[in-house]
Amino acid sequence: MPTQEGASARVLEDLDAAAIDYATRASTASKAGRAVLRDDLTRLCLPFAGRMARRYRGRGEALEDLEQVARLGLIKAIDRYDPERGSFTAYAVITISGEIKRHFRDRTWGVHVPRRIQDLSLEVGQASMVMTTELSRTPTSAELAVRLRVSETAVREALESAAGYSPSSLNARAGGEGTAEFGDLIGGADSDLELVDDRLTVAGLLLRLPARERRMLAMRFYGNRTQAEIAAELGISQMHVSRLLSRSLAWLREAMLSDGLPRWEGAGPAEAAGMRVSVDRACGVVTVRVHGEVDRDTAERLRTSLGHAVSSAAGDRLVIDLSGVPLIDAAGVAVLLAVSSAAAVADVDLALTGTQPYVARILGVSGLRNLMDADVRR
Template sequence: MPIQEDSSRVLEDLDAAAVDYAARVAAASDAERAVLRDRLTRVCLPFAGRMARRYRGRGEALEDLEQVARLGLIKAIDRYDPERGSFTAYAVITISGEIKRHFRDRTWGVHVPRRIQDLSLEVGHASMVLTTELSRTPTSAELAERLGVGEPAVREALESAAGYSPSSLNAPAGGEGTAEFGDLIGGADSDLELVDDRLTVAGLLLRLPPRERQMLAMRFYGNRTQAEIATELGISQMHVSRLLSRSLAWLREAMLSDGPPRWEGAGGPADAHGMRIAVDRAGGVLTVRVHGEVDRDTADRLRMSLRHAISSAAAGERLVIDLNAVPLVDAAGVSVLLDTASAAAAADMDLALTGAQPYVARILGVSGLQKAMDPRR
């Protein structure tokens, strides 16, 4: 079927026109090919215009969309191979792809994944169609059913559509002479003033013993109660309260001083075992001096030291346990001292507990060690 130049006799069957063009252009010269190409392009221009009008109302001028559609039409004509099927179907795919690429690459104000951009176009077109059919705005479920995609994908596309033409931060927020949108966004960040304090505290936390660091993390980062911390660590709630209070007091003092104060509790950096034990003999007295807390973590070490002291004691030698530097004794520590008292009695060895601080003395007194703490002995 020949291609006519007279617009009143334009071929309506684009497939037949394209097949005729392909047959003629194969044997034509370069000049003849250009003429044939122009003729087929003019025949197909109304078709490209209809394709462009499908995408109108999406923020782009119709004239620009028609130019993009015509560019896609020319690409379809140049790449068309009659052996691969219908020219019309091929042109629809090529022109649609060119228009979508234009929207994707030239019109979005912010970067959005290609998948979302393409779906956003389809959602926009389906929304217009369904609005006409239903006489109302379609729901996400109705759009998803029309497009054959999941409802979450439709919602994501609708939300991403806001990135197509973002508002300018320099746009006026109200009438003339008022503030701009950018002036209404953000504000002074009060947390910036805390940056130095946060960095200082982070460094000081590393100077605390591992157990105290763990407790602080569980309490203030894990939002755990003291009872929950005590259960997990196997100590009493009172012990947890004392350790937290002492750790916070040390951090407060360290924050206000030029250099960090010495950590007085067990487990400090200079005390890898959490407790120091010194043993000396003088005048028939074997003295065991304990420094640091006596709790579940240190009780076994103290037990071994006291057993060794009893087994190595000379006949008639007196055993004195100096608790002057012990700020706390928990149930595990009390058990060690009770076992020591029993072992000393079995070895017919006199035992005395000296220097106990008031809090420790009360614990030992109600535990049955009052006799060993009697200063008259």
Template sequence: MSGPKRTATRSEHALEDLDGAALSYAARFAGQPENRRRDLREELVQLALPFAGRLARRYRGRGEPLEDLEQVARLGLVKAVDRYDPERGSFTAYAAVTITGEIKRHFRDRTWGVHVPRRLQDLTIEVSQATAVLTSELSRSPTVAELAARLETSEEDILAALESAAGYTPASLNGPVGDDGPAELGDMFGALDADLESVDDRLTVSGLLYRLPARERRILAMRFYGNYTQSDIAAEFGISQMHVSRLLSRTLTWLRQAMLTDAPPRWESGVGQGDTADTLTMSVERTGGKVLVGVRGELDRDAAERVRVGLTEAVCAAGDDEVLVDLDGVGFIDAAGIAALLASHEAARRAAVRLRFARAQPYVRRSLTVAGLAPLFA
């Protein structure tokens, strides 16, 4: 016994007659006024809406709401109706291609999280489909070479497509790292180096520091790198705290000026403003069978020649007397000053005169000890 006869619905009849309706629409459209053309166009669009909805439902479940896909499909349907030409073939086939193209364009333009060229987008889809097929055939994941052979393209393009696939749904920087803890993915990225812009200045300062006298370099290092106080520095060099303050001010002023000019200004050893704390003075006094030479100030490269000449003259005039050099007033000595003392020692040796040093400040004494003059200390 046969079952009840099924009655075809209006929607099914409409789908079956879609090509015929399109031909009828095209035949009547040409000779109608503008308002009648709009009505005919609306009738055909309404008739084909179920067809567009069926094409849209093929792409559901791919991350886009079905309502959005249906809207895109309807837009493609309207374009197909406006561009339809009966001489080019079936309206159904033409509308299917147009609607499908609009849906794919929507996925390309709206759903990728990162902009990827269209060629790579299409290749990514092909790679995904080929991977599924080859996995079924080989019972394992295909290699890049196998995918390239199946799609007849280069391995470089396959690798680019695989890398581009990650741009479809990129991970959120606010996503958690691991299962526990409040850390986010964005926390794993490094921040901008705030000190990067100061690299040029640091290199420039490093070069300028070598233009400073040894004493000034050492004071800067102790103050800003060793975290010494001005009083500590003054005790180290045997000078006053006020003198240390003036030396720091003068040195920093010179560095600022040198940083702002192409040619660094000449370093002036005097501090000016009536301060003579670093101006070297010498006194010679004969007493009790000794020639007492008093030296006060800074025995640096500017004063070294004066000390060498003065001590050499004292040695030559000493005769059989001993020459005692009082260094209590010397707060600083550099390589040039040490060389001057060595030269006076050599002159005393040639003249067979005994030369000794007395009351040297700790910093000066250490420098002379390193230079090998420790046996001459009184």
């Protein structure tokens, strides 16, 4: 009685002989004749294509779909077969297997995975099933790597990518009925989303600040520069930088919390040009107009100018106009206190006028409120 192996060998020999006969007869047949010969060989080889398809069943694809793909590969093998290159069955096995693997690679993966990983994943899966039967346990990554002659890292990558073949839906239930969906268990609230509006608002408000203040804020909070480094680059004192930063941040905070834009004190061109002092005399009144910030860097110049004004205003009234002063520090307050004492000695009626709100608060707590009120009483 003939064995199964012998029968299979005879079938393959018959297919090889039939393919050679087809190639020989098709070379001299008409177009219609070649079509008939092609159909006859295809019908003869269909069982062979079915056996090839059944090798890949159980991998998530319907057997009917695999048979269709195998038959497509069979037709390609028949059309491209050249008897001078060897056995038809060997060529058909390679062509049909490649077509089935291409189907798995291009049509069945739920997530895009590189082709080399897809092919290796299929090989790892097949080798794992064979080795599980041989070892009576699941093979390790190292054992699969030796079997397939690849690195262990490549095997682990293939095993991890296998999850992309048939991914679970985020809308699937995590447990029984009434439980949360998988999507509800992934991720969390992004707190940065709540800051988007604030960041856009601040970005718009920064454009309304003077160029120097914008530059200082950028250097401090984006460039991570220290106040001393900022002062050295801008050519001002570190205390001056601290005051300007505080004023800018206070203005931004107030602008964020109010419906309208608050008034920016001292954003005009006079401030940008540095401190300037001008003196006018009219009708027994000497008016000293100060423009710019009064701090440690400019206090001495102001002291000199006001000293000359006190001397020239003997017996007259001296008015110091501070409407152009957006900022004054302890050095500037000391100058005004010294000028107040000098005016009292010289019998000069002194008054401070036009103080901006920030400057008025500083002078008020420094004991100069009576000089600001003196102008009102006049």
